[in-house]
Amino acid sequence: MKLYVGERLAELARQRGLSDDYVHELRVVASVLPFRVNDYVVDELIDWSTAPADPIFLLTFPHRDMLPRNHFESIAELVRVNASRTVLNKATAEVRRALNPHPAGQIEDNTPLLNRHPVLGLQHKYHETVLVFPSQGQTCHSYCGYCFRWAQFVDSEIRQALSDPAIMTEYLYSHPEVTDILFTGGDPMIMRTEVIRRWVEPLLSDSLDHVTTLRFGTKALSYWPARFTVGPDSDNLLRLFEQCIAKGRHVAVMAHFSHPRELQTATVEKAIERIRGTGAIIRAQAPLAAHVNDDAKTWSQLWQQLVVAGVIPYYMFIERDTGAKTFFEVPLARALDIYTEAISRVSGLARTARGPVMSAHVGKVVIDGAPRIRGERVFSLRLLQARDAGLVGQQFFARYDPDAYWLDELEPALGTEIPAGLGFPRSKVQGDIRASTPA
Template identity: 40%
Template sequence: MTVLTGHRLGALIADRTGRPALAHEAEVVGQVLPFRVTSHVADELVDWTRAPDDPLYRLVMPHRGLLAPADFAAVERSLRDGDRDRLRLVVDGLRERLDPHPAGRDAAGLRHRYPETLLVLPGQGRTCHGPCASCSRWPRFAGDPVRGRELGGPEALGDRLDRHPEITDVLFAGVPFAGGSGADPPDPPDPFELRTARLAPYVTALLDRPGVRTVRIVTRAVSRFPGRFLDAPDADDLLRLLERVVASGRHLVLTLYVCHPRELRPATARRALGRLAATGAVLRTRGAVLRRVNDDAALWARMWREQTALGLAPYGMLVERGGGVRRCFRLPLARVLEVHAEALRRVPGLAGRVCGPVMPTELGVLAVDGPVRLADGPAFALRAVRTPDPALRGRVAYAPFDPAARWWDELVPYGPGDRSLIPGEPLTTAE
C-alpha cells in the first residue's frame, strides 16, 4: 500500500485535478492537519473530476474549509514568508485550540465509563489508514509527544478485567471523541492499523477471562485499506485471530464506519468483506451525517440497501458534533432528524433497527427523538441510550425545538416539574 502525505499528496492533487490552487490549499491545511491518503483511496474512491466538491474529496482530502479563514491566512502567510519559527508557533497554537481533549488522558489506555463495557485504546494504535477530514483526533496524529503517547498494553487490560468482573463487553477503538464520554467513537485511530503480532496479546488477555462475552472492534480499514485483510503480510494471521475469538464462543462484532455508498463499492472492499464475514464475525455499519458529504436521505437509503445486500447490518446514524476542524461538516439537529426519518421511509424494512440520530456526549449516548408536540409547542426529545448509571437508561428529557441547534449543549431543557414534561405525540413517524 502506498501512503501519500505532505508534498507528495499536494502533487497528487495538482496532477489529478489540474488545479494547482487546490494543491496549495492542501499544503497550507496539511501544516496543521497531517493527512495520510492511501493509494486505494486516491485511485478507487475520489472522483477527481468533481473536486473539490466531490463528497469523498471533502471527506478524505485536505481542503480550505477545514480551517477558519483567519487561521488559513495565518498559516499561508507564514509559509509565504518562509518564517519557520513563526509557522511552528502558529501551527502549535492551532493544534492546541483544535484539540477537543486538552487534558485528562488515561495512561492505562482504558475507559470504563459504563459498568458492563470497557473501551480499550491499543497502545500502539496512534494512526489511522487514512484519517477523515471530519476526524477529531488530529493532535494524536500530529506527533505531539503528550497527546500521541503510547497508552498502556495487554497487561493493563488483563488487570482491569480481573478487578472488574462486571465487564462483559470490550470495545477496541481509538481515543474517545469530543466530550470524553468513552462511548463508541465515530472517528477513532484504527485498531487494525496495529500489526497482528501487536494486537494478538490484547485478544489473548480477553480470551483468558471467561466473563468477557462480547468483543467489538471499530474500523475504517475496509474502505481505506482493504488490502489489510487481503494481501498484507499478516492478513491471514489477522483473520485467524478473529476466528479464535468466534471459536471461543464469544460474540465478535466489527463495526465499519462508513459515510458514503462509494466507500464499499470497489471490488477489493467487497473481497475484504467476504473474508471478514467468513471468520464468523457480525459486520455492522454506522456513520455520521456530514454537510456536503451525505446530508441526503436518498443517499443514506441507497447506502443502507447496498450494505444489507452485502450481508452487513446498518445500525447507527450519528450526529456530527462539528467542533474544531469539523465545524464545516455540522448540521442542525432538525436537519439530521429529517434525513434519518426520510431515509427510513425509503427503506421501511430497516425501521427499528437503525438507531439514530445519536449524540455521544459527556452525559452518555443520547438519541434525538422527535420533534414531539408538548403543551408549550414543539420540542426535541433526548432519550438516554447509554449512561454511566444504568437506572437512567431510557429516561427522556425535552428541550424546546430550536431549528438552529447543532448539539445537545446548544439546547435549553425544560426545568424539573415543568408541565411541558408530559409525554408528547410525535409530529412525524418513520414507517
C-alpha cells in the same frame, strides 16, 4: 500501500489537476489538522472528474472551511511569508487548542485509575465497556477529515496509547462488570496480526470469561479492504477471529462506512464475505457530514447496500464539536429530517440504524423527534447510553432550534428538569438538575 502526506499530498493534488489556489489552501489546513490518503482511496474511491466536489475527496482532503476563517487567515499569512518552523508550530498548536481537541471528557473524565494511577490508553466511560488504545495501532490507513480523534495524530504529549497488554488485563481482573472490549485508535487493523494476537489472546482465558464481546473499531473495510483479503497475514487475522468465536467470544467489526461508494469495489465485497465467513458480525456507523452524505438518498442507499452485503446498520452520528466541525457540521433539525426521511425509505432490516445521535460527555443522546407539545415545538431526546447507567432511557425535551448544532446550544423545554452533565447552558437549567419528564 502507497501513502500521501504533507508535500506528497500537495503534489498529488497538482498532478490531478487541482489549482494552485487549492494547493495553497491544502498546505494551510494540513499544517493544523492531520491528512493522509493511500493509493486505494486515490485510485478506487475518489472520482477525480468531479474533484474537488467529489464526496470522498472532501472526506479525505483538506478544505479551507475546515478551519474557522480567523484561524485559516492567521496560518495562511505565516505560510505565505515562509515563517520558520518554530513560529509555525507555535501558531498551529494554539489553533489546535482552540478546536476542542479532546471532546466529551475523553482524557480527563474517561481515563480510569489502576493502583491509583491513571492509565492513558484505556477509557472506561460506560459501565460495561472498556476502550483499548494499543500503542502499535495509533494511526490509520487514511484519515477522515471529520475524525473526532484527530489529536491522536498530532499531539504526542497526551496521545492515548497503551504499550503493555498486561496492564489491560490487570485492570479487567478488578472490573468484572466489563463485558465488552473495544480496540480503537487510530485503527487496530493497521497492526500486524501477531501484534493483535498479543492483545486479544489474554482476553480468551477462562479467568476473564466476563469479557464476552470483542469489538474492533476500524475504517479498514473502507480504506484498505485488502487487509482482510491479501496475503498470509489476512488469513491469520481471520483465523484469530475464528479462535475468539470458538472460545465463546462474540466478535464485532465496527466498520465506518460514510458513503455508498465505499461498498462498491470488488475488494471490499470480498473482505466482507471473508469476515462474515468466520462468524464475526460487522456493524456500520458514520457521522452525518456536510458535503459528504448530508441527504436522505445517500443514507438510504448506504443502509440498503449494507443489508445486502450482510452488514448491520448501527449508528448515524452527529458530527462532534471538535476539529473540522465548521466544515462538516449539520444543524440538528436538518439531521433529524435527513434521518427520518432516509429511514422511511428502507425496510425494517435496515432500521437497525439509530440516529441522529450525539456522543456527548454524558453519553449517547438520540433525537427521537420534534413533536409539538402544548403548542410548543420541541426536540424529544433520549439517552441510549450514559456515563451514569441510571440515566439510560431517560427522556427529556429541548426547545426546537433550527440553528443548533450540538447539545450545549439547546435550552430546556416544557419545564423539564435536565439530567446532570447533559451540557445544556447552566444558567438555563432549572430545578435541582435531576432527570424527570413533565406530567
